[in-house]
Amino acid sequence: MTSTQHRTTVWPWIVMAVAGLHTFVASMTVSPDVVQGQLSRIMYVHVPAAWLAYLAFGVTMFASAMYLWKKDFRWDRRALASAEIGVLFTALAIGLGMIWAKPTWGVWWTWDARLTLTSIMFFVYLGYLALRRTTDNLDVRAARSAIFGVLAVVQVPLVHFSVIWWRTLHQPPTLLNPEGPAMDTAMVITLLIAVASFTVIYVAMMFKRIELARLEDEVLVADQTSSGPVAGQAVTAPGLTKGS
Amino acid sequence: MEYANEWNWVLLAYGVTYFALVVYASSIALRISRARKRLGGPS
Amino acid sequence: MTDAGATPGFFAQVMTIVRRDLLRERRSGEVLWVTLPFGAIALLLVPLAIGTDAPTLQRIGPGMFWVIVMLFGVLIAIRQTSAETQAQRDMVALTGLDPAAIFVGRSTASFLLLVVFQTVLGAVTIVLYNVTPTGWAVLPVVLLLAASGLALLGTLAASIVSTGRSATALVPLLVAPLSVPLLLGATQALEAIRLGRSSLVWVLLMATVGLLLAVAGILSARPLQETA
Numbered sequence: 001m002t003s004t005q006h007r008t009t010v011w012p013w014i015v016m017a018v019a020g021l022h023t024f025v026a027s028m029t030v031s032p033d034v035v036q037g038q039l040s041r042i043m044y045v046h047v048p049a050a051w052l053a054y055l056a057f058g059v060t061m062f063a064s065a066m067y068l069w070k071k072d073f074r075w076d077r078r079a080l081a082s083a084e085i086g087v088l089f090t091a092l093a094i095g096l097g098m099i100w101a102k103p104t105w106g107v108w109w110t111w112d113a114r115l116t117l118t119s120i121m122f123f124v125y126l127g128y129l130a131l132r133r134t135t136d137n138l139d140v141r142a143a144r145s146a147i148f149g150v151l152a153v154v155q156v157p158l159v160h161f162s163v164i165w166w167r168t169l170h171q172p173p174t175l176l177n178p179e180g181p182a183m184d185t186a187m188v189i190t191l192l193i194a195v196a197s198f199t200v201i202y203v204a205m206m207f208k209r210i211e212l213a214r215l216e217d218e219v220l221v222a223d224q225t226s227s228g229p230v231a232g233q234a235v236t237a238p239g240l241t242k243g244s
Numbered sequence: 245m246e247y248a249n250e251w252n253w254v255l256l257a258y259g260v261t262y263f264a265l266v267v268y269a270s271s272i273a274l275r276i277s278r279a280r281k282r283l284g285g286p287s
Numbered sequence: 288m289t290d291a292g293a294t295p296g297f298f299a300q301v302m303t304i305v306r307r308d309l310l311r312e313r314r315s316g317e318v319l320w321v322t323l324p325f326g327a328i329a330l331l332l333v334p335l336a337i338g339t340d341a342p343t344l345q346r347i348g349p350g351m352f353w354v355i356v357m358l359f360g361v362l363i364a365i366r367q368t369s370a371e372t373q374a375q376r377d378m379v380a381l382t383g384l385d386p387a388a389i390f391v392g393r394s395t396a397s398f399l400l401l402v403v404f405q406t407v408l409g410a411v412t413i414v415l416y417n418v419t420p421t422g423w424a425v426l427p428v429v430l431l432l433a434a435s436g437l438a439l440l441g442t443l444a445a446s447i448v449s450t451g452r453s454a455t456a457l458v459p460l461l462v463a464p465l466s467v468p469l470l471l472g473a474t475q476a477l478e479a480i481r482l483g484r485s486s487l488v489w490v491l492l493m494a495t496v497g498l499l500l501a502v503a504g505i506l507s508a509r510p511l512q513e514t515a
């Protein structure tokens with residue numbers, strides 16, 4: 001329809017591959033933790049995934065608020081892109097936490113405050129994405145999801161505090177200190193590298209996902225404008241001939 | 245014995261991570277090319 | 288706009304909505320004859336699955352009550368979503384009622400129905416699980432705060448989803464994770480009383496949730512009506 005340039009970018013793919021490889025090499029070459037042994041390597045993917053889960057959530061909420069303020073669809077697409085990537089990293093953070101917890105504590109799951117909060121956030125994200133599927137009207141979809149995004153911003157801190165109070169009321173968080181008292185400097189640096197690399201992956205994914213969101217919106221608009229008269233004819237014309 | 249066991253968990257963790265990242269990135273690429281096709285071919 | 292009669296005040300509008308919602312409930316009996324029995328049978332099913340030894344039931348009784356109030360109470364708050372068509376919504380919008388008044392009215396009606404729901408299910412829990420309620424001073428406050436918080440949250444989520452594909456299925460998914468502060472507030476306040484501690488922080492948490500949801504619902508009422 002519109003003669004917008006469908007310019008595609010290749011650099012995010014390259015950046016993703018390089019950053020991913022970088023994290024892998026860094027976390028495999030660093031010496032293992034004295035206490036935890038090789039298992040400490042899981043931390044270099046678990047911690048960045050958890051960090052991105054929170055970052056992506058924050059970006060979605062910020063973009064939602066910006067959409068309500070500016071009424072600019074670019075903010076709506078940013079919110080969507082960040083939410084979808086956020087679901088991925090939240091699921092990863094939870095899954096990797098389980099993979100670490102099973103050999104370390106002997107259980108897949110503990111009722112740690114942060115873990116509980118992350119799993120609740122995962123469902124808030126899923127609800128946000130499901131809400132976006134309820135309508136094809138771009139304005140309605142953007143407004144609804146933005147208001148839900150802002151509502152989540154109001155509620156999630158309360159979820160956070162309630163879960164923390166709930167845990168501290170029952171048991172002091174003693175065993176829940178995955179890093180231990182003192183961490184090796186090389187390990188800290190590797191962790192920071194991994195967090196930075198994953199953040200770069202997030203940014204690159206955002207670029208591609210926003211590009212996809214823009215294309216999907218265009219497809220939706222194209223479908224709606226082209227199918228309108230066709231559907232109308234299909235309903236009226238045959239009815240006239242067959243009815244009489 | 246225990247050493248190998250630890251590595252299995254590490255392998256599982258990195259396998260899950262990179263599998264998920266690659267699958268998701270590919271799904272974006274796939275959906276982009278599909279949307280482009282719908283909009284009238286690449287330019 | 289050029290209507291001859293003066294627009295009724297905010298409170299009168301709220302009362303109109305409350306009356307309409309309660310009248311609709313009296314006609315359909317959805318809460319009293321459908322959701323309420325559904326919640327009661329859920330309380331009956333749990334011991335069948337878990338086992339019927341008295342100490343266990345006594346211990347899990349209050350928790351089961353709150354989980355079922357939160358999960359099934361959402362069905363009360365969204366009852367209008369399934370009943371209302373887009374045309375009906377447009378009609379309400381055309382009457383010129385303040386969207387904020389509609390939100391407050393709907394929440395109030397849901398709140399009243401939820402109080403009935405809680406009271407009956409509470410009695411069922413006491414009977415089936417042999418639970419002795421504690422904290423007679425705080426318990427009513429907790430029940431009222433939980434009902435109002437859930438009513439506000441459900442009404443807000445229902446008005447966000449409005450009509451649309453799988454609307455009635457979606458609202459519980461949106462509400463459940465966000466109702467965690469209410470669930471924890473209610474259970475932990477009563478737990479604190481049982482252990483002889485102060486429940487103030489949990490009561491305040493629930494009150495804060497209710498207050499924030501009320502503000503959010505009133506502020507978002509007009510933008511939601513404009514785009515829906």
